[in-house]
Amino acid sequence: MAQRRDHGSPMSVVHVQEEDLLEMSTLLKSSAVVDVTDKVQSLLGKLEATTLDIAVTGESGAGKSTFVNALRGLGDDDFGAARTGVTETTTVPMAYQHPTLPTVRIWDMPGIGTYNFQVDQYLKLVNFERYDFFIIVASERFRENHARLARNIRDMKKHFYFVRTKVDQDLNACTRRKKTQFNEEMVLNEIRTDCTSWLEKEGEQDPKVFLLSSFELHKYDFQKLQNTLEQSLDGQKRHVLLLSLPNITDEVIVKKKKSLKRHIWKKALLSCIISAMPSKPVHFNIPMLMNTLRSYKQNFGLDDESLGTLASKVNTSTYHLKEEITSQEGQGMNEESVKAVLRMAVVGSQAAANLVEEQVPVLGNLVAGAITFVAVYILLNSSLDNLAKDAQKVLRRAFSTEDEEKLEAYQKLDPGFLYD
Known part of the structure; x- marks a missing residue:
């Protein structure tokens, strides 16, 4: 049975960092919508091509x-x-x-x-x-x-x-x-x-x-x-x-999650712009979101191939590692489940629109897409949290027969110094 999702209030998840907001504001103020779309796609393309x-x-x-x-x-x-x-x-x-x-x-x-x-x-x-x-x-x-x-x-x-x-x-x-x-x-x-x-x-x-x-x-x-x-x-x-x-310590998993979260706004903004265009409903973004969620699973080593490689290394079965994956994202989301999550995030659309105007005022000229921005941001943000938790549980299960004290010593290292 799929795990019940609790996204919390939109205010708790839609919090774009100041430097990211500045970059987004510059894009929207300096260009037409089509130009902004091209520039956001270019930013994402450069990241993937690095x-x-x-x-x-x-x-x-x-x-x-x-x-x-x-x-x-x-x-x-x-x-x-x-x-x-x-x-x-x-x-x-x-x-x-x-x-x-x-x-x-x-x-x-x-x-x-x-x-x-x-x-x-x-x-x-x-x-x-x-x-x-x-x-x-x-x-x-x-x-x-x-x-x-x-x-x-x-x-x-x-x-x-x-x-x-x-x-x-x-x-x-x-x-x-x-x-x-x-x-x-x-x-x-x-x-x-x-x-x-x-x-x-x-x-x-x-x-x-x-x-x-x-x-x-x-x-x-x-x-x-x-x-x-x-x-x-x-x-x-x-x-x-x-x-x-390699996903071998909690610290690595936390750093991956933080780094990936810094780029959520680009995906959300692209979805926002697409949804603001005529005849482009929110569901037009589903293929892009599905690809993003699949890449997140690979990044955290939760895809079948990565789990199989890890299982052979620690002399256990892939089945035992998969037992630790409890989130809907980790178990595999289809297009219908992504649509359902987006619909949940859009509930109370006026409240979400007001939130967007307060948190990201530069989206004011894209009212039709503002709700999509919030929905996609919530979906990707919570998905990263859930997948990271699954990856940490898989890590502990994989190394349960290894030197537990040494593993715990590494996990106590403070990952925050790189993000102060």
């Missing part, structure tokens, strides 16, 4: 390809995964698209220091200018080649990050050796100190090293790496990065 190119590089055998797969939410044996092996399997830069965001490409680079790719010629051979930032991977110590590569990237005015992989293997080895004297945090600090000291010897000043396991991304420093990557990007690229991140 590219992000991430280069993963390092020495042969460091686990670059496995890390590329992990960033894409895939295992090494999944369809479309980057090739992995004990020897260098990448001889030319290979671009791998994100499974749900085709404009996000993660590049598996040839190993540095191999016979065919010496670091002096490496940057030219792999056309480094095309990438937004670089992740330099090592599975043991960082060496001269890593530091030299970092200096060249810095000279190009690009961002780079040091990632130490396979820490799960190091911890397992230490557990066998030390047994009762084993202290995980102490071992991680030793690894991090060793990595930074070697980089400092090679001339790197205050290097930041992130310790990861490509098979257990929810552990160790992956959340810190994500936060650092976000800070290095602005605007649309930052939004695209957030959507591409």
Whole structure:
């Protein structure tokens, strides 16, 4: 049975941020309705077309390809995964698209220091200018080649990050050796100190090293790496990065929801303008809304393919994960259910129109579409809330057999610093 929806009062959900209201006001005051429609569609098109190119590089055998797969939410044996092996399997830069965001490409680079790719010629051979930032991977110590590569990237005015992989293997080895004297945090600090000291010897000043396991991304420093990557990007690229991140902590889910909510007004305004045109009722917007809701499900990893991939990773069934999805949006909305929600949001149309005039006065010349603006805004806003809650429940179910204390520690991180 579908979950009963409670949208609350329109005033509680229709609250456009000041900078978004200013952008919307400028569009409406400076253009005719047709021009505004074109401009809003252009804004949405640019957002969907924004590219992000991430280069993963390092020495042969460091686990670059496995890390590329992990960033894409895939295992090494999944369809479309980057090739992995004990020897260098990448001889030319290979671009791998994100499974749900085709404009996000993660590049598996040839190993540095191999016979065919010496670091002096490496940057030219792999056309480094095309990438937004670089992740330099090592599975043991960082060496001269890593530091030299970092200096060249810095000279190009690009961002780079040091990632130490396979820490799960190091911890397992230490557990066998030390047994009762084993202290995980102490071992991680030793690894991090060793990595930074070697980089400092090679001339790197205050290097930041992130310790990861490509098979257990929810552990160790992956959340810190994500936060650092976000800070290095602005605007649309930052939004695209957030959507591409694996849903492995509550913090990631909350950030995705906040970023997506910042763009609701564009969809609502486009629906408003279309509904204000002759012979274009509110239901004319249904295909666009259905596509938007489907993309939201993919962003939160609630589509069948994403759930299947997650289930195989944590050795459970897709059915058990789907048990945690209780919202109408998560279970799947059809056109009739979307129409019903829109009708509910339009009830009390005069009150909604007054609200629009108060909250978004620049819509005064589009009275016929103002009600649609409120209805679509309510629908998309509440849908994001419900899908995010479903994603958090799926996350907890998926990792219930994992290290619960480590997961909870990451979830206590404050996501608000990026949105103050």
